[in-house]
Amino acid sequence: MHASRPVSLATRGLRKDFERPAVDGLDLTIYGGEFYCLLGPNGAGKTTTLRMVVGLLRPDGGTITIDGIDALARPEDAKQITAWLSDEPMIYEKLTPYEYLEFVAGLWRIGAAAAQARARDLIGWLGLEDQAHTRCEGFSKGMRQKVALAGALVHDPKLIILDEPLTGLDAGSARLVKNVLRERVAQGGTVIMTTHILEVAERMADRIGVIANGRLIAEGTLEELRVKTGTGVASLEDTFLALVADAAA
Amino acid sequence: MTTPATLTWLAGHEFRLGWRDLTSLMTAGGRRRRRNAILAIVVFVVAMHAFANWVVKNYATIDIGADPLILLTISSTLLLSWALLLSQAMESVTRIFYTRSDLDLILTSPVSARKVFAVRMARIAGGAAMMALLLASPFINVLVWHGGPRWLAAYGVVAAMAATATAVALALTVGLFRLIGARRTRLIAQIVAAVIGAGFVIGLQILAIFSGGTLSRMAALHSPWLLERVPEAGSFMWLPAYAILGDRMALIAVALGGLIILAGAILLFSGRFGEHALAAAGVSAAAVRQRRGSLRFRPRSPASALRRKEWLLLWRDPWLISQTLMQILYLLPPAVLLYVTFRHGTDAFVVLIPVVVMAAGQLAGGLAWLSISGEDAPDLIAAAPVTPARVLTAKIEAVLGGVALVFGPLAAVMAFESVYAAVVMALGIVAASAAATFIQICFRAQARRSQFRRRHTSSRIATFAEAFSSVAWAATAAVAAGPSVFALIPMAVALSILLGIWVVRPRAA
Secondary structure, eight states: OOTTSOEEEEEEEEEEESSSEEEEEEEEEEETTOEEEEEOOTTSSHHHHHHHHTTSSOOSEEEEEETTEETTTSHHHHHHTEEEEOSSOOOOTTSOHHHHHHHHHHHTTOOHHHHHHHHHHHHHHTTOGGGTTBOGGGOOHHHHHHHHHHHHHTTOOSEEEEESTTTTOOHHHHHHHHHHHHHHHHTTOEEEEEOSOHHHHHHHOSEEEEEETTEEEEEEOHHHHHHHHTOTTOOHHHHHHHHHHHHHO | OOOTTSHHHHHHHHHHHHHHHHHHHHHTTOHHHHHHHHHHHHHHHHHHHHHHHHHHGGGTTOOSOOOHHHHHHHHHHHHHHHHHHHHHHHHHHHHHHHOOTTHHHHHHSSSOHHHHHHHHHHHHHHHHHHHHHHHHHHHHHHHHHHHOGGGGHHHHHHHHHHHHHHHHHHHHHHHHHHHHHHHHHHHHHHHHHHHHHHHHHHHHHHHHHHHHSSSOHHHHHTOHHHHHHSOOTTOGGGHHHHHHTTOHHHHHHHHHHHHHHHHHHHHHHHHHHHHHHHHHHHHHHSOOBOOGGGOSOOOOOHHHHHHHHHHHHHHTOHHHHHHHHHHHHHTHHHHHHHHHHHHTTOOOHHHHHHHHHHHHHHHHHHHHIIIIIBOSOHHHHHHSSSOHHHHHHHHHHHHHHHHHHHHHHHHHHHHHHOHHHHHHHHHHHHHHHHHHHHHHHHTOOOBOGGGGGGHHHHOHHHHHHHHHHHHHHHHHHHHHTSOOGGGHHHHHHHHHHHHHHHHHSOTTO
16 A cells, blocks of 8 residues: 555664663654554653654664655754644744744745745634734644644645644644644645544544554554454544553553 | 631741742752752851951941941941842832732632732742841841840841832832833833842942042042031931941831831732732733734745844843843943043043943843743754754854844944954953853753743852853953953953863753
């Protein structure tokens, strides 16, 4: 199925130790145009993995390749086509969304005209028109997350990596974010997302990876995971709990 | 155990919060840092007592007399200290208004908000008194040691001063709220606090310059013009001075007066405090719209985008602006001195240059912390396709650009009088700013910009090094302006400080 598609992200033997191994020889292969959800219990190593992929943490071992670029040897080239969005949106309180997007466009060396057009589109899609020139300091969590998402998309990344992006969002904002991500995948982009909301993974993911103790314990479509656990038509929640229980046993 | 929700229970809660705030400010929570903090306090107390012994030992036997010069000197010193206390109290009151922290909990609890805020105001007074006593007690102790227990009355006077300073701070801040509203009060109150703190010293210095041509405050007090106009010996204006000298009735009057004024302010303002605090909390939630003039994106390199971002954030930081204004305000006395001296045809560079250089170093230290450590979106910067070296370079450029913007015009004006002095001043500004930035780079620790007030807790070494480095560069510039080759000596000291910082810097930085 994936043979004809380019690999968007590949990790081989990825390892990171804190006081104990947080990520323990992780091999991941995610293809272009794929919506991939990374699931796992708290402390499984999901966030550590993603932070290493986007260059926020230096791995203790292993390799990371993004769209054929060695992300450890050529981090700037890899970052140029990658976007990162965490659960706690980090934006500047004293900047307006428009100024924030202009700043991000500058960091990613996007031409002014292209960035401006893209910023206008994003601000429109995310319903931020009325707040585009208002400082972010009074924004709600959902509004901040939208601004951060717009910042992540303004440079038109090939690979978008999101860590719990729906945490704390209201239903309307969550739907908006999901629609924007679906749109990106439809246009050929790759989305990798961690979430604790299993219904989201069930509905949106092309493939799901389950991590426990820093290792990939299962991977595939929801159907493949069900087959693997022998849970039949069970929900992803049942399947996930069965996989994690097996790994712990 | 006290009954919950009573005044004493609330006071106990406030005391616990205040104590933890103080210890965390001094130790940043580390056990080793706590030991170091205790050691530093012991050293400080001993050094202050030695210093106090040198300064006030000879005054311990002064009688409660009617010498107007003594009364004037003591009263002026008290007024000066009171101005600083008022400044500190205003800063505390403003902070309590604008810090949301437990406001939701307080205002949704069944406890009377008036009661809670009354206790909180008393805490501000307590904090101000503690800070004042910390600095005054070595002097009082030395006076008691050499002059007898009558000097213990000074403790009562200091407490009364803290009480009145808090009361006036409350009145001023609440007055500002009513006059200009919650949005503008924060910035204006910070500026007023800074100006009050600095203004009295500066005013006296300017007076001294005009009357004696020196920066000595005491010269102004000795002027016959002033001595002829002071009130009679029996005037109530001298009550605090008499109280300090051990007059019991004066002490009772001052202490009672202080308590009554504070109690009156608490009664008057505690009811409105919740209302104003809510309005202040609403400010952070209220929209601040920028002009729509920036609709067009401009082509920018990562470095240019970073510099612009830093400058925008600095420009929109009200606290920083008030601090910068204060730095400039401190330059006023030497500027006046320069004017007075030039009028008589004598060089005054030696006085002006080190003040400017030191102020530049201090400003650069603050800006460098905000730009380099106080990054609110570290993940965004780290995930951007820009090398860490380029990010750091752009931030350093933003800091030095900010310093140049403030101090460049001063050097330019100086060039009209003497090109050599202007060059020395400019080099001094660059050196002091670069040194302060270097120290911040060596000790950088990721933090939010809102933690600026607590930046000193991250490293005492960096704090002291920053101050000593500024002093050393100021001395270098002053001697070089002479001109004299002996400027190499303070320069060597300044470079040694930087070398020491490089050696002891945390390796993770």
